[in-house]
Amino acid sequence: MFFKKKKPRLVATEITDINFNDIIQDEDQPVLIDFWAAWCGPCKVLGPVIDELARDYEGKAVIGKINVEQNPGLNQHFQIKSIPTVMLIHKGVLKKRFSGLVPKPDLADMLDQCIAENDEEE
Numbered sequence: 001m002f003f004k005k006k007k008p009r010l011v012a013t014e015i016t017d018i019n020f021n022d023i024i025q026d027e028d029q030p031v032l033i034d035f036w037a038a039w040c041g042p043c044k045v046l047g048p049v050i051d052e053l054a055r056d057y058e059g060k061a062v063i064g065k066i067n068v069e070q071n072p073g074l075n076q077h078f079q080i081k082s083i084p085t086v087m088l089i090h091k092g093v094l095k096k097r098f099s100g101l102v103p104k105p106d107l108a109d110m111l112d113q114c115i116a117e118n119d120e121e122e
Helices: 020-024 041-056 072-077 104-121
Strands: 031-036 062-067 085-090 093-099
Touching: 020 062, 031 041, 031 104, 041 062, 041 104, 085 104, 093 104
Parallel strands: 031 062
Antiparallel strands: 031 085, 085 093
16 A cells, blocks of 8 residues: 555576577667676676666667576677677677676667667668
8 A cells, every 4th residue: 555566677688508599599679788797896896887778778679688607608609708798789789898897878878879770770
């Protein structure tokens, strides 16, 4: 009665060595991927931001997370040297890649720009 029910919290899609191609291959929307590990301090700071972006961009972009320890194939394929690493992929092309903490407004700007370019192409 006095308490508001919390909305279900949308979290980023968990991407693995197994499901990567199914999620990314034919995706027309921009895909933002966070490479992270449980022991990484900066990753713990960035994780909730990535989840917020998943909620904010639902239906406009795919926001995902890859645990580098559980997915060594993707870790090796993308040559991840430090974490967190954030990548923006659109239509199979790597558009941006950052290592370290990236502020939410910067990530949102990248996504907005990529979405606008996608809308212009259609």
